[in-house]
Amino acid sequence: MKAIFKRTSLLLMGTLIGISTVQAQKSPQDMDRFIDALMKKMTVEEKIGQLNLPVTGDITTGQAKSSDVATKIEKGLVGGLFNLKGVDRILEVQKLAVEKSRLGIPLLFGMDVIHGYETIFPIPLGLSCTWDMAAIEKSARIAAIEASADGISWTFSPMVDISRDPRWGRVSEGSGEDPFLGGAIAQAMVYGYQGANQQDQLRRNDEIMACVKHFALYGAGEAGRDYNTVDMSRNRMFNEFMYPYEAAVEAGVGSVMASFNEIDGIPATGNKWLLSDLLRGQWGFEGFVVTDFTGIAEMIEHGVGDLQTVSALALNAGVDMDMVSEGFVGTLMKSIKEGKVRMGTLNTACRRILEAKYKLGLFDNPYKYCDVNRPKRDIFTKEHRDAARRIAAESFVLLKNDAGVLPLKKQGTVAVIGPLGNTRSNMPGTWSVAARLNDYPSLYEGLKEMMAGKVNITYAKGSNLIGDAAYEERATMFGRSLNRDNRTDQELLDEALKVAAGADVIVAALGESSEMSGESSSRTELGLPDVQHTLLEALLKTGKPVVLTLFTGRPLTLNWEQEHVPAILNVWFGGSEAAYAIGDVLFGDVNPSGKLTMTFPKNVGQIPLFYNHKNTGRPLAEGKWFEKFRSNYLDVDNEPLYPFGYGLSYTNFQYSDIALSTPTLGKDGSVTAVVTVTNTGKYDGAEVVQLYIRDLVGSITRPVRELKGFNKIFLRAGESKTVSFTITRDLLRFYDYDMNYVAEPGDFNIMIGGNSQAVKTAKLTLTNPGNTAQLTDDALMDTVQRRTFNYFWEGAEPNSGLAPERIHMDGIYPEKDQNVVTSGGSGFGIMTILSGIDRGYVTREEGLARMEKIVSFLEKADRFHGAYPHWWYGDTGKVKPFGQKDNGGDLVETAFLIQGLLAVHQYYINGSPEEQALAKRIDILWRDVDWNFYRQGDQNVLYWHWSPEYGWAMDFPVHGYNECLIMYLLAAASPTHGVPAAVYHDGWAQNGAIVDPHKVEGIELHLRYQGCEAGPLFWAHYSFLGLDPTNLKDEYCSSYFDEMRNLTLVNRAYCIRNPKHYKGFGPDCWGLTASYSVNGYAAHMPNERDDQGVISPTAALSSIVYTPEQSLAVMRHLYGMGDKLFGPYGFYDAFSETDNWYPKRYLAIDQGPIAVMIENYRTGLLWNLFMSHPDIQNGLQKLGFPINK
Structure with missing residues (x-):
């Protein structure tokens, strides 16, 4: 075995020219025979070593770093590494494993490639607002090309956790609050990373293994606080949260990451029902399970036991790879000797890791991802940057546009004012670990470059990010400093007002810094920080048109802004090309088409607030603000500020009534729901046509509406298009009280429109499939x-x-x-x-x-x-x-x-x-x-x-x-x-x-x-x-x-x-x-x-x-x-x-x-x-x- 890998390594002398980009396809039987033979040669220690995933480099998300990594690699005690950047470094380390360890088993190299590698796309929450599966798959495809070119074979993405609580910082990494949309995005991301054809996934050297995370329910932590307890019924779990994970498995995802939180009182990392009975037993997942960062060791703080106990618990539950804790390497041998872990369990886990490497082609060519010529050819190319610019513009959501403030005219003077207006490091957003932070233009720089000779672009900071310096320091970690200005608040404001006085239009660049969202960035107040609010009020008092260009990784509370600011464009964190994409939308080269995938509340007290909620027995009457002894608040109405699916355009769209092909759906048939959508405005534009259903009577209570389809269409000014949706029995299924996946007979409301408050409605009746009385x-x-x-x-x-x-x-x-x-x-x-x-x-x-x-x-x-x-x-x-x-x-x-x-x-x-x-x-x-x-x-x-x-x-x-x-x-x-x-x-x-x-x-x-x-x-x-x-x-x-x-x-x-x-x-x-x-x-x-x-x-x-x-x-x-x-x-x-x-x-x-x-x-x-x-x-x-x- 070792000799074979040494011969392969001779290909690498010089520049590795001639490595094939596609590996030969082999049968499952070939893989089984190969791995059987390899495992017969492995010692128990080497099998345990395959389950070990230490961290290298300077980027960590926890308190621990791994030690003696090189020595462990030579001893065969490492299965993979993560967050090692650079193909030259990865090549060096892979050679260490292949040529110095006894059996020469190659390593996996993983990295958090979340929304791009060096070409950065919008944060995942922003990507989801495109409602464009082709664009989302394209973003993952480009990320895979670039990461693989730099030696990476495995990414810890996609994150598919459903969340309804914007206090949680990691909503920025997910796809919002809806499981149907989340499932579609999960599959698009997996196909982008691994390849769209499941039979041929991972054969190319520009395809990398995906890892769906965080399994499971990580986004449902109590109080929106990261890593917090999750407690919910199985029924709610499967009807509202689990589908995106299952969809990723159906797409062939190669690995799954266990979450930090507990489920039913058992941490997910040690939860056998979750990782074995459900994931493998019911869903048929065939890849491997990896912990999150120090996930095994963190079970100690949960009160589960010492490191040996929690390590044995994790392996027996179905974990195959230990990220950073090194509990497997340190304790499994003892657990096996004491009978706490069976050899068969270890062999199964080891086999899963080896199977992943086999499927990646690393046994045929351990240097498959180590072509040192690829980075120059494949990373941060013009083609990739153009795609990132187009997709970023598609992700922006126009929240308000009174009196047609937007699009701006390409003339006069536009002042970019705000603490987020001239910062490069803030543009990519959180979890862009490979980003070239100094190579991406700030908003001010990008607009100035785009509008040179047409529009005079000026700039003033106007305020710091936050009045509290300590808070700002916490919110600008990992090299994302905004260079806090030591001038007084008044001095900053005076400068801004002076610049504003000379402008025709003000673009207020306000919101969050990139590290105010993301991991370990939960917030209890979701409004604009104090000094920014003061700045915005002052700008509005100038009487100049103000466009609030909102940088954020989560829904914010914008009640005051919605009332007073004439135009609001939510640009999330748009990635490496965000500045140009914002310019494209502000000046009308692109008509915004983004639609929200999370509900925006009016204030934090409404949270959790989501569109697919259930009715109470005392619902508030439609159109009412308050009724005593009804389900409502004294100080605010029940409605969101911006509902799920909401987003404006520079044009207007009109919907016809819904036409059903038949009002009754039988056992094996389908019903087609049709609407005609017309662009009644003067701009060409895209619209996301959304299908919702409501099950009016069920054996358990059902949501007031559920997304069941969507179609993004482009209409020229004055053009009409017919959009149809096919409704089948499968589309109407849910998990009943006994956890059977059923479609119950009865009446359904079919609703189609441009957001979740769609008013066009038709009634559909599902007949009883069990009624055989009329059958001869x-x-x-x-x-x-x-x-x-x-x-x-x-x-x-x-x-x-x-x-x-x-x-x-x-x-x-x-x-x-x-x-x-x-x-x-x-x-x-x-x-x-x-x-x-x-x-x-x-x-x-x-x-x-x-x-x-x-x-x-x-x-x-x-x-x-x-x-x-x-x-x-x-x-x-x-x-x-x-x-x-x-x-x-x-x-x-x-x-x-x-x-x-x-x-x-x-x-x-x-x-x-x-x-x-x-x-x-x-x-x-x-x-x-x-x-x-x-x-x-x-x-x-x-x-x-x-x-x-x-x-x-x-x-x-x-x-x-x-x-x-x-x-x-x-x-x-x-x-x-x-x-x-x-x-x-x-x-x-x-x-x-x-x-x-x-x-x-x-x-x-x-x-x-x-x-x-x-x-x-x-x-x-x-x-x-x-x-x-x-x-x-x-x-x-x-x-x-x-x-x-x-x-x-x-x-x-x-x-x-x-x-x-x-x-x-x-x-x-x-x-x-x-x-x-x-x-x-x-x-x-x-x-x-x-x-x-x-x-x-x-x-x-x-x-x-x-x-x-x-x-x-x-x-x-x-x-x-x-x-x-x-x-x-x-x-x-x-x-x-x-x-x-x-x-x-x-x-x-x-x-x-x-x-x-x-x-x-x-x-x-x-x-x-x-x-x-x-x-x-x-x-x-x-x-x-x-x-x-």
């Missing part, structure tokens, strides 16, 4: 059959066309087996596709093309003496082991597949030449199965498994009765490798011992069921999807149809008796079979030992051929439960009402029988096809089954 049996069956068909059609693995073993709608695949396909389940699937072709769900030509793809895959896929394995990798056709020794032929699963293929054969054998050719290819596959080999010599029994590596080690001779009858029939029917009839009689029927008359639940059964009195219901299904049981009998069973019907009725009777008193069991809710379960996959059977209270829809529905009336009752009941149980591919696999467990997951082997048996019940199609095959007829006759001619 045929309509209900067709709905279920068609939806289940989609699992095998739309959900098919794209390369093979076969059925994926499982589809999890939650995106969580613990075994990372999304591309694994099933042989047996695909047999059921191709029968389902046949029924879909026959019913016209797809054309015959489309169906043939899919079958040809499937057969082509099967012809090349791994086989073992003609038998197929249980699983393959769909992209390669290579066997995916089902178990430790189960990596070869699986004769039972092969039988299920062949059963389906023979039905396909019969469907096409008399068809077109192309269809007949396919049938002949299927015949070859059928003839190639060596059933005799699986007798393990000449034994009169069939064995389930054989492995080329382990031989017959699985040792599973198959005896009846279970699901394997079809295997024995096919083995006897084979025209090339047919087994003697004695194999069936001696092996399957055990020389008659299969006969065992007995009663269960008072119902007669005649067969011996393996290991139980009455087995799981799939034993009544799998063999009879093609094999027609209707008149099937032999010497051991006088009627297989009656036997399977009785097996079904036993299952139903047990569930109705319900001896364990499970919730929901009854005449219309029964069915125990092998399926997913609360505690993992399990075979549920009608006895108290094997009944876990889990109902699987496939159990009763696939028995519809035996018990049509009873099965249809279950189908109707389950369908009536709506979205809880019925999804895009039909009914979800299993559920438990008792445990409130409704996983949105599917298994192919459970979906297929539903569709096939419904078809057999309706038409007998699959039975007729399979039974018509001459070889099957011969096989039945050979085994002694009477043949109906």
